[in-house]
Amino acid sequence: xxxxKRGRRAGISRESVLQAALDVAANxxxxxxxxxxxxxxLRVSPMAIYSYFASRDDLLQALTAALLDGLVIAVPEHxxxxxxxxxxxxxxxxxxxxxxxxxxxxxxxxxxxSIAWINQSKILMEALESMGLDGPELGETLLWIWSxxxxxxxxELLDKQSPRGMQDWEFEDLDPTMQRGVxxxxxxxxxxxxxxxxxxxxIARLTDAIxxxxxxxxxxxxxxxxxxxx
Amino acid sequence: xxxxKRGRRAGISRESVLQAALDVAANxxxxxxxxxxxxxxLRVSPMAIYSYFASRDDLLQALTAALLDGLVIAVPEHxxxxxxxxxxxxxxxxxxxxxxxxxxxxxxxxxxxSIAWINQSKILMEALESMGLDGPELGETLLWIWSxxxxxxxxELLDKQSPRGMQDWEFEDLDPTMQRGVxxxxxxxxxxxxxxxxxxxxIARLTDAIxxxxxxxxxxxxxxxxxxxx
DNA sequence: ACCTGAACACCGTTCAAGT
DNA sequence: ACCTGAACACCGTTCAAGT
Numbered sequence: 447x448x449x450x451k452r453g454r455r456a457g458i459s460r461e462s463v464l465q466a467a468l469d470v471a472a473n474x475x476x477x478x479x480x481x482x483x484x485x486x487x488l489r490v491s492p493m494a495i496y497s498y499f500a501s502r503d504d505l506l507q508a509l510t511a512a513l514l515d516g517l518v519i520a521v522p523e524h525x526x527x528x529x530x531x532x533x534x535x536x537x538x539x540x541x542x543x544x545x546x547x548x549x550x551x552x553x554x555x556x557x558x559x560s561i562a563w564i565n566q567s568k569i570l571m572e573a574l575e576s577m578g579l580d581g582p583e584l585g586e587t588l589l590w591i592w593s594x595x596x597x598x599x600x601x602e603l604l605d606k607q608s609p610r611g612m613q614d615w616e617f618e619d620l621d622p623t624m625q626r627g628v629x630x631x632x633x634x635x636x637x638x639x640x641x642x643x644x645x646x647x648x649i650a651r652l653t654d655a656i657x658x659x660x661x662x663x664x665x666x667x668x669x670x671x672x673x674x675x676x
Numbered sequence: 677x678x679x680x681k682r683g684r685r686a687g688i689s690r691e692s693v694l695q696a697a698l699d700v701a702a703n704x705x706x707x708x709x710x711x712x713x714x715x716x717x718l719r720v721s722p723m724a725i726y727s728y729f730a731s732r733d734d735l736l737q738a739l740t741a742a743l744l745d746g747l748v749i750a751v752p753e754h755x756x757x758x759x760x761x762x763x764x765x766x767x768x769x770x771x772x773x774x775x776x777x778x779x780x781x782x783x784x785x786x787x788x789x790s791i792a793w794i795n796q797s798k799i800l801m802e803a804l805e806s807m808g809l810d811g812p813e814l815g816e817t818l819l820w821i822w823s824x825x826x827x828x829x830x831x832e833l834l835d836k837q838s839p840r841g842m843q844d845w846e847f848e849d850l851d852p853t854m855q856r857g858v859x860x861x862x863x864x865x866x867x868x869x870x871x872x873x874x875x876x877x878x879i880a881r882l883t884d885a886i887x888x889x890x891x892x893x894x895x896x897x898x899x900x901x902x903x904x905x906x
Numbered sequence: 907a908c909c910t911g912a913a914c915a916c917c918g919t920t921c922a923a924g925t
Numbered sequence: 926a927c928c929t930g931a932a933c934a935c936c937g938t939t940c941a942a943g944t
Contacts, residue, residue, distance in 0.1 A: 564854050565850060571857045581863060582866075586861075586864040590877065590878060592831075594824065594827065594878075597830070624798055627815065627818060630811055634816040634819065637812070640816075644819065647816075
């Protein structure tokens with residue numbers, strides 16, 4: 447309560463700032479993590495944080511890394527590549543659903559991809575390689591999987607924190623065809639495991655496509671390598 | 677320049693506010709549309725806007741509707757359902773790429789889905805229905821397509837407005853396996869039509885899966901309807 | 907080196923007052 | 926009814942000053 451004297455050491459550190467940021471994020475998962483809120487939690491002036499982080503962006507980068515560090519994905523060694531991808535995706539989903547702030551910070555807030563995030567994709571990459579993917583195609587597939595997984599999780603979180611409520615008058619403004627569609631959507635979302643089912647479905651289509659696609663590419667490459675000009 | 681007198685009519689209207697908001701959005705596609713910025717463009721006090729819109733949310737809702745109104749998707753009547761979905765998805769992508777603000781406002785800012793947005797999906801729904809989808813399954817498929825299309829476009833825009841630059845020291849901190857992966861990603865993204873190709877690929881997988889899935893469901897339903905107990 | 911305070915340029919919204 | 930101005934509670938960041 448007693449206001450600190452000018453320049454008096456508050457005894458904060460990079461770690462304690464990070465911990466405070468984690469607390470702020472945990473207390474309000476929906477809202478953005480602001481420097482001011484972190485400073486308030488630490489009972490210091492907002493500017494004190496600048497001694498440990500260059501900017502808000504810098505703090506968020508460290509925060510995402512800290513949050514991601516807790517994620518350890520283990521896959522059975524003898525599982526098929528497709529199964530490994532499935533396990534990877536579901537582990538990601540579970541982890542993000544418990545830490546709703548992460549998805550925003552990781553892929554939407556500023557677009558910066560943290561190192562920790564990339565390192566977490568090792569299992570994914572190894573699975574793709576063993577499916578015969580290589581070079582730019584492997585890179586493209588990685589980007590694709592990220593987009594689908596993050597998109598699906600983001601949509602799920604958004605829906606959970608603010609269910610798309612539609613007013614009656616809005617519903618009546620709709621085209622009759624779409625009124626039926628909206629009813630179907632509501633029916634679909636009424637199922638208690640709706641989000642899990644939708645996620646499962648997307649990942650299944652994903653691995654399905656990769657298996658087929660990777661197989662084709664692999665066959666083509668093997669064909670090219672064969673001595674056809676003899 | 678001359679400051680308006682208190683209460684003096686500025687002569688703005690719901691339409692002029694909306695137009696100003698469109699201008700603001702066009703001038704800074706990356707940044708959010710703020711009430712203050714719109715007021716500045718109109719040369720009125722921010723509070724004047726509250727005479728025409730209940731809140732910032734209300735203004736954004738109207739803004740998205742106005743932006744979406746310009747989108748008219750026409751599909752050849754005799755195209756296959758899958759082809760219709762493809763055309764729909766690409767029309768959406770083209771439209772959104774020219775109006776980068778839309779994607780944020782529509783699906784990420786507050787999560788409110790505008791009526792205009794839903795009405796735009798009529799073609800999509802008709803295509804799905806003619807593929808044999810119905811009920812909650814149709815609703816689920818609609819949600820899925822939205823998620824994929826919006827996710828892909830969002831990722832593309834984000835990448836364009838702030839390319840994921842990675843510092844050298846960051847690269848060296850990576851696991852060797854992922855260093856190779858990141859190199860592949862860079863190679864993939866070096867292609868000039870990279871985004872278009874990735875989008876094409878995703879939509880192709882999407883229609884592929886729906887055709888197969890819808891077909892299965894259709895067959896099962898037909899089977900059920902058949903007089904098997906005779 | 908670490909921290910504060912004042913300042914600047916933002917943001918959305920409420921409330922009272924003026925025409 | 927329409928609009929302003931002051932006020933409130935935010936936000937990130939710069940800069941000078943204090944210990």
